[in-house]
Amino acid sequence: MPHYYWVVTGLFTTLQDCFGFTKHNFARLVREDSAMAVVQNKQIIFKHYIEGIPVESDMELKVGNIKLEVPEGSGAFLVKNLYLSCDPYMRGRMRDFNDSYIPPFVPGSVIEGFGVSRVVESDNPNFKPGDLISGLTGWEKYSLITRTAQLRKIQQDDIPLSYHVGLLGMPGFTAYAGFYEVCSPKKGDYVFVSAASGAVGQLVGQLAKLYGCYVVGSAGTSQKVDLLKNKLGFDEAFNYKEEPDLNAALRRYFPQGIDIYFDNVGGPMLDAVLLNMRPHGRIAICGMVSQQSLSQTEGIHNLFMLIAKRIRMQGFLQSDYLHLFPRFLELIISYYKQGKIVYIEDMNEGLESAPASLVGLFSGKNVGKQVICVARE
Amino acid sequence: MPHYYWVVTGLFTTLQDCFGFTKHNFARLVREDSAMAVVQNKQIIFKHYIEGIPVESDMELKVGNIKLEVPEGSGAFLVKNLYLSCDPYMRGRMRDFNDSYIPPFVPGSVIEGFGVSRVVESDNPNFKPGDLISGLTGWEKYSLITRTAQLRKIQQDDIPLSYHVGLLGMPGFTAYAGFYEVCSPKKGDYVFVSAASGAVGQLVGQLAKLYGCYVVGSAGTSQKVDLLKNKLGFDEAFNYKEEPDLNAALRRYFPQGIDIYFDNVGGPMLDAVLLNMRPHGRIAICGMVSQQSLSQTEGIHNLFMLIAKRIRMQGFLQSDYLHLFPRFLELIISYYKQGKIVYIEDMNEGLESAPASLVGLFSGKNVGKQVICVARE
Incomplete structure (x- = not known):
């Protein structure tokens, strides 16, 4: 779908411009032709729909x-994938359900996901060999990129490249849009974050602290609880697996109630939170990682609290807020460079580790944002 | 709690003003003294907490x-109750649960609810014998009113008095605040209303039609469905009890999906609606009449749709919007007098009918707003 390409060519006015046969381009074509090597391409293939x-x-x-060649006139380009992102939303793409946002x-096809890649061959004037990009790519060593709509060029600096699928990528932007645009925070608010050490949660908590909120997070191991309290700056944290009564746990950590719940898990935690919200509280529904399977969702029983406490509960997708992306990047890069925020990654080595890495998300095996390193450069 | 009274007396500057011993008032006191008859008072007593x-x-x-006498200096006044309102929220006050908004x-005490009453004796300069008022009163022939905070004086005109507990009272205002302030309507929106012929639903539907929306309502009998389509001007209506598959029914009535759901019932209907919402849809959570019992709530399973469709779901109480009450009255009275809206009441005669009337709400026995006529004047 070389949509972007045709928009660009639509601006040209002469045949020469249109077909691009300038002397310079001729030289490039010849050079590329000689470089059209056939190389090995490992891929992670999606086998079948699941329950x-x-x-x-x-x-x-x-x-x-794979032949390192880009079809002429396609507007496409070839990338070498460096870092791939494992995200819970990908579970939703593994079932045979078309009535979703994605x-x-x-x-039988290669798995698609966010990644950081380097352009190696290009038929697109906006993406040149050597460029670093972040956006949707394939779970494979080399990918042919034909959709450029949500790709972003990376200006490399001293921020780790892999952060562009985490802190500075979709999960970080999800935290930013969810917290500032959906949660309507006020200074002094009592904020609860579930899956708080995950790719999104860890940034939500830090942004809430910087905003002047009181922040408690939940996670599934004592190691993660320790990270939340001692590295990520949460006021309190607890291991939900060690709490036989989530309602009682929340009452203990929020004796005065919760103003904002940033929900990454759904299920019983959401149900318990509903009993502990303060009047006019806000709940941002983000991941529902505990409920990703259509066939096994647990019922939520305490929605009557929405009325008694006049709660606003809102689902959101970061893609609705992309106009704010530049502002997000500016703020988060500034916070990061000032040492005001940190980011925890869980990096697995090699494309071969990708299936286990994705699967691990759903049992909370990852500590921090799960990334796969396919190649370092 | 004669709060309002003391505020008023605080404005007085002389002893005479303060105690009100003007010649005129002396005459009234003498007259009233002779009128301090003891009369029979029937009451509906709340016996015990329920499940x-x-x-x-x-x-x-x-x-x-009851002695028709008001304690001097109390700021209270005695009323004769004319019309009493049966409302689903009253179920919430029948259980031993203090963590609610009411x-x-x-x-062992008389049941409290909204009513239209006539002042018969008064120690409050703002409420004089003969005045008609609307607000919280007792389920009895005569009530001593000590709290005046949310009382409203009625300017009698050609609108039926009983409408002041329905169309122009709490249910009508709930419809107004919920539709305009919570649902964020847009012209052309697809609107679904459950319990659509009820005290709130019937006005929501009519307001949505006047706003330029497409409106479908659900109800529990064919008589109510007929009223929705032929008297209340809904575009479509259906009997949910005749639909074995609510999801399929909603798909039939909203092939393009639902923008606004005004939820008066909760439970399985809410769950089915979640599957049929359009992107950026709004759900106003109002009554949840099907789920009024804490011990028997049914689980909601489809909340993941909040994310996929970026739905905002918001509980609300009309009491948060009381600053809009004058605007509401002006609009609705104007619509009513222009014949643009109608209102359906279910009037039962006599205080004795009150318990059955209230109980009937929970099986949908009422057709339109349930009112009890205690006395006509």
């Missing part, structure tokens, strides 16, 4: 070849 | 006497 949580055997490693994966 | 839906035996009729009833 419940994913397992490694829902994916398979396939080793093939289509399901195609069985 | 589940109320039954008639949770209340009892008690016949006693305290529970007191076992």
Whole structure:
């Protein structure tokens, strides 16, 4: 879908411009032709639609070849993938359910996800060999990129490249848009974040602290609880797996109630939070990672509290707020460079580790943002 | 709690003003003294806290006497109750649950609810004998009113008096605040209203039609469906009890999806609506009449749709919007007098009918707003 390309060519006025046969481009074409090597391409293939949580055997490693060549006139370009992102929303693409904001994966095809990549060949004047980009790519060593709508060029500086699928990518922007645009924060608010050490939660908590809120997070291991309190600056944190009564736990941490709940899990935690909200509280519904399977959702029983406490509960997608992305980048990069925020990554090495990394998200195996390093440069 | 009274007396500057011993008032006191008759007072007593839906035996009729006298200096006044309102929220006051926006009833005491009453004796300069008022009163023939905070004087005109507990009272204002302030309507929106012929629903539907929306309502009998389509001007209506698959029914009535759901029932209908919402839809959570019992709430399973469709779901109480009450009255009275809206009441005669009337709400026995006529003047 070389949409962007045609928009660009629409601006040209002469045949020469249109077909681009300038002397310079001729020289480039000749050079590229000689470089059109066939190289090995490892890919992670999506095997079949699933029920419940994913397992490694829902994916398979396939080793093939790829010609480092971009179809002329396609506007496409070839990238070498460096870092790939594992995100809970990907579970939603593994089921045969088309009525969502994003289509399901195609069985037999390579898995698609966010990544940081380097352009190696290009038929698109806006993306040149050597450029670093962040956006949707394939779970493979090399990808042919034909959709450029949400791609972003990375200006490399002293921020780790992989952060562009985390702190400075979709999860970070989700935290930013969710907290500032959906939660309507006020200084002094009591804020609760679930899955608080995850890719989104860790930034929500830090942004809330910087805003002057009191922040408590929940996570699933004592290691994560320790990180929340001692590295990420949460006021309090608890291991939900050690709490037989979530309602009682929340009453203990929020004796005065919760103003803002940033929900990354849904299920029983959401139900318990509903009993502990303050009047006019806000709930941002983000991940519902505990409820990703259509066939196994647990019922929420305490929605009557929405009335008694006049609660606003809002689902959101970061993609609705992309006009704020530049402002987000500016703020977060500034906070990061001033040492006001940190970011915890869980980096697995090699494309081969990708299926286990994705599967691990759903049992909370990752500590921080889950990334796969395919290549370092 | 004669709060309002003391505020008023605080403005007086002389002893005479303060105690009100003008010649005129002396004459009135003498007259009233002779009129301090002891009369029979029938009352509906709340017997005990309940689980589940109320039954008639949770209340009892008690016949006693009342002296038509107001304690001097109390700022209180005595009223004769004319019309009493049966509202689903009253179920919430029948259980032993203090963590709500309104305290529970007191076992052994008279039931409290909205009503239209006529002042018969008064120690409050702002409420004089003969005045008609609307606000919280007792389920009895005569009530001593000590709290005047939310009382409203009625300027009698050609609008039926009983409408002041319905169209022009709390239910009407709930519809107004919920639709305009919570639902964020846009012209052309697809609007669904449950319990659509009820005290709130019937006005929501008519306001939505006047706003230029497409409106479908659900109700529990074919008689109500007929009223919705032929008297209340809904575009479509259906009997939810005749629909084995609510999701399929909603898909049929809203092939393009729902922009606004005004939820008066909660439960399985809310769950089915979630599957049929359009992107950026709004759900106003109003009554949840199907889920009034804490011990029997049904789980909601489809909240993941909040994310996929970026839905805002908001509980509200009309009491948060009282600053808009004058604007509401002006608009609705104008619409009514122009014949642009109608209002359907279900009037039962006599205080004795009150327990059955209240109980009937929870099986949908009422057709339109349930009112009890205690006396006509």
